[in-house]
Amino acid sequence: MKASEIRSKWLEFFASKGHKIEPSASLVPHNDPSLLWINAGMAPLKPYFDGRVIPENPRIANSQKCIRTNDIENVGKTRRHHTFFEMLGNFSIGDYFKEETITWAWEFLTSKEWIGFDPDRLSVTVYPEDEEAYKLWNEKIGIPAERIVKLEDNFWDIGEGPCGPCTEIFYDRGEAYGDLSDPECYPGGENERFLEVWNLVFSQFNHNKDGSYTPLPSKNIDTGAGLERLTSIVQNVDSNFDTDLFQPIIQRTAQMAGVKYKENADYDVALKVIADHVRTVSFAVADGVLPSNEGRGYVIRRLLRRAVRYGKVLGLNRPFMYELTEVVGDIMGVYYPDVVDKREFIEKVIRTEEERFHETLNDGLAIIEEISKAAIAQGSKQISGSDAFKLYDTYGFPFDLTEDYAAEHGLTVDREGFDAAMQEQRDRARAARHENESMKVQGGVLSDYTVKSEFVGYNDAVTESKVLA
Ligand code: ATP
Ligand code: MG
Ligand code: MG
Ligand code: MG
Numbered sequence: 001m002k003a004s005e006i007r008s009k010w011l012e013f014f015a016s017k018g019h020k021i022e023p024s025a026s027l028v029p030h031n032d033p034s035l036l037w038i039n040a041g042m043a044p045l046k047p048y049f050d051g052r053v054i055p056e057n058p059r060i061a062n063s064q065k066c067i068r069t070n071d072i073e074n075v076g077k078t079r080r081h082h083t084f085f086e087m088l089g090n091f092s093i094g095d096y097f098k099e100e101t102i103t104w105a106w107e108f109l110t111s112k113e114w115i116g117f118d119p120d121r122l123s124v125t126v127y128p129e130d131e132e133a134y135k136l137w138n139e140k141i142g143i144p145a146e147r148i149v150k151l152e153d154n155f156w157d158i159g160e161g162p163c164g165p166c167t168e169i170f171y172d173r174g175e176a177y178g179d180l181s182d183p184e185c186y187p188g189g190e191n192e193r194f195l196e197v198w199n200l201v202f203s204q205f206n207h208n209k210d211g212s213y214t215p216l217p218s219k220n221i222d223t224g225a226g227l228e229r230l231t232s233i234v235q236n237v238d239s240n241f242d243t244d245l246f247q248p249i250i251q252r253t254a255q256m257a258g259v260k261y262k263e264n265a266d267y268d269v270a271l272k273v274i275a276d277h278v279r280t281v282s283f284a285v286a287d288g289v290l291p292s293n294e295g296r297g298y299v300i301r302r303l304l305r306r307a308v309r310y311g312k313v314l315g316l317n318r319p320f321m322y323e324l325t326e327v328v329g330d331i332m333g334v335y336y337p338d339v340v341d342k343r344e345f346i347e348k349v350i351r352t353e354e355e356r357f358h359e360t361l362n363d364g365l366a367i368i369e370e371i372s373k374a375a376i377a378q379g380s381k382q383i384s385g386s387d388a389f390k391l392y393d394t395y396g397f398p399f400d401l402t403e404d405y406a407a408e409h410g411l412t413v414d415r416e417g418f419d420a421a422m423q424e425q426r427d428r429a430r431a432a433r434h435e436n437e438s439m440k441v442q443g444g445v446l447s448d449y450t451v452k453s454e455f456v457g458y459n460d461a462v463t464e465s466k467v468l469a
Contacts, residue, residue, distance in 0.1 A: 003231040003245045004334050007063050009115070010088045010225075013108050014061035017100075019090060022062045024336065027287045028296065036296060037067035041089030042201075042222040048093045049162060049203070049220055058095035063088050063227065063335065065283055069299055072306075076272035079192055079232070079239030083303065084280035086227040094218035101200050101221050102136045105169060109198070115234060121172045123147035123187045123194065127154040127165030133202070137167070151188050156201050162216060164204040170194040171233050195233070198225035241272045249275040249327050256323070257314035270310040277307035278324045278350075279332075285346045286338040291353045302398075304350065305357050309401065312361075319354035322347045364397030368405050375411065385417015392418075393425065 001009075011021050025044035029035045038044055041064035047053040048060070064087045074081035092101070110119045124143060126133045128150040137143045157163040170187035171194070178185040178193030187194040203220040205213040228240040235243050241250060250271045254261050261271055284300050291301040307321055325339070325346045333340035371387045383406050391397040399418060406413045 001234050003227060003243055006115070006230055006234060007086070007088065007227055007335060010063065010108070010227075011061060013104075013114055014059075014090045017059070017090075017104055018057075019059040019061040020055070020057035022060055024063055024065045024086075027065050027067055027284055028289060036299070037069070038064065039066050039068050040064070041066070041087040041224045042091065045091060048091075049222070051218075055093050058093040060091040060093070061089060062091075065287075065336070067280060067284065067299075072303075075276045076269040079241070080195060080226070080229055082228060082240065082276050082279070084276065084283055087224040088227055088230070089224050090221070091223070092221035094220060097204075097219050097221060098132055098202055099136060099140070101202070101223065102133065102141065102167070105198060105200060105223070106141050109169065115230065117171065117233065123149065123170050123172065124167055125149045125151045125154055125170070125188045126167045128152060130154075130165040130167070130202070133165065133167045149187050153188065156203070157207055160207055160209055162203045162205070162220065163207045163213070164202045164219075166199055166201040168196055168200070169198040170196050173233075195229055197229050197233070199223060241275065245331060246272075246275045248331055249278060249324055252324060252327050253314070253316075253320070256320055257311075257316050259314055267314055270313040273310045274307045274314075274321070274324070277303045278321050279328055281307075281321070281350060282325045282328045282339055282346050283332075283336070285349050286336075286342050290349060301353065304353050305398065305401075308354055308357050308361070309404070317358075319351050319358065321354055322351035325350060360396045361401075364391055364395045364401070365405070367391060367395055368397065368402060372406070372409055372411060381411050383411055383413045385414040385419070385421055388413050388418045389421035389425075393421075 015021055022045075025038060027038050029038055029043065032043070032046065035043060041062055042049065043066075044064065045060065045062075048055045065084070066087050067084050069083060071081040072083055075083055090101075090104070106119075108114045109117045109122065122143070124137050124147070126137065126148060134148060134150075137148050138145060154166045154168065155163070156166050168188065173193050173195055175193075178191040180186075182191065184190040185193055188196070201222040201224075203222055204216055206216050207213055226240075228243060228245055231243040231245060232238075232240045237243055240246065250261050253271055253274050254267075257267075259267050259271075262268060281300055281304050284296065289296045289300055291297055291304060293301070304321065311317075311320055325343055329340040329343050339346065368383070368391060371383060371391070375381070375383060375387075383402060388399060388402045391402055392399050399413075403413050
């Protein structure tokens with residue numbers, strides 16, 4: 001079964017249960033300053049959840065484009081994380097609650113007519129106090145007690161507002177992916193054996209200002225299942241990257257680089273990161289985000305630059321990402337026609353950005369090489385803060401790349417020294433402005449200072465665009 005068929009089945013299944021199918025919303029949140037990106041299927045439906053808008057039909061299902069930058073370090077390392085992925089969701093706004101949610105999830109996953117997973121391979125986690133969910137899984141569905149894990153973590157609470165317990169469904173990928181004697185090898189633990197596929201959230205309490213919890217008069221359901229993960233199991237492959245959602249991108253990249261997938265671990269990480277990032281960037285550009293030095297645009301710039309760096313691992317020293325947007329369109333166009341319709345534009349944006357970055361990188365790499373050699377010659381194992389700052393300030397070479405380079409060459413970087421140099425620069429700029437109010441400080445150099453150069457968790461994702469200057 002192709003991924004696109006799994007997506008269709010999801011929508012068809014929930015339509016058959018009386019849900020209205022909503023198209024994916026833009027990746028750019030609408031009227032929601034608390035989020036930088038849509039990061040879950042529920043995010044664009046918030047107005048229904050908090051009662052601002054009454055939906056036409058209280059049952060909704062969708063396949064939602066999501067971006068999670070907090071997972072960036074996992075990409076290419078785990079089998080299951082992406083920065084861009086699709087979350088399949090079903091939602092109830094004050095309509096059905098736990099029983100239907102659990103029963104339908106089970107039906108969809110295990111019925112031969114739908115996904116047809118082996119029920120014996122599924123296990124679930126529940127919130128320890130959620131007796132109701134436990135009973136439904138155990139007595140109604142028939143999951144034996146040893147495959148129902150009680151986890152304190154299974155409570156969705158993001159401060160004031162609706163919150164509640166959740167229950168998650170895991171697929172056991174088998175011994176080859178983890179040994180049960182490993183203390184982390186259980187559903188919800190740090191392992192790759194029990195693959196979390198679906199999270200069912202029961203929004204039943206209000207978290208009040210004073211910290212107390214009271215039952216909500218109208219209870220909601222919010223669920224999310226990763227399409228890429230479901231697909232990896234259905235297609236019986238080793239990771240999300242081996243599904244038809246990623247393989248054509250990986251194969252095209254490998255072909256361009258003249259390498260083979262699954263022959264070299266470093267190449268594989270690079271191929272996966274590139275495939276991941278090109279999807280993210282293509283979809284973000286299609287939704288109107290352009291590379292820039294702030295906010296979303298900066299995230300896109302960083303992702304593109306990161307992919308370019310991984311391209312170098314594969315020996316791709318020329319712009320290549322833009323050529324992959326065609327493949328992204330071929331795979332995703334059936335459900336997201338924008339990535340096909342806007343292909344030329346996406347290609348042009350990516351190509352221009354790649355070209356600019358190549359120039360910066362080539363200059364910077366030559367310089368950091370000299371700096372490192374000089375440091376080693378002096379018996380030091382550290383790139384000084386002032387050198388790192390010079391690379392950044394004069395040559396536009398990002399600090400994290402200096403760190404990466406250093407790590408790859410057994411060196412460290414003086415972060416404190418770098419931060420101090422950065423602060424000094426800011427102070428100087430401020431003093432200069434004071435000295436001569438009419439002096440217009442030109443863009444270029446200064447605009448680089450307006451953004452914090454690190455990715456942070458999606459919960460406080462808005463701080464990504466925090467202005468430092
Ligand atoms: P994990 O523990 O594997 O990081 P999660 O608990 O953070 O997942 P949820 O926030 O519960 O994920 O999201 C609901 C579903 O969306 C997950 O069960 C998973 O199928 C999918 N999902 C979440 N994050 C990602 C990601 N970065 N890449 C791909 N799929 C994801
Ligand atoms: Mg996660
Ligand atoms: Mg999880
Ligand atoms: Mg989860």
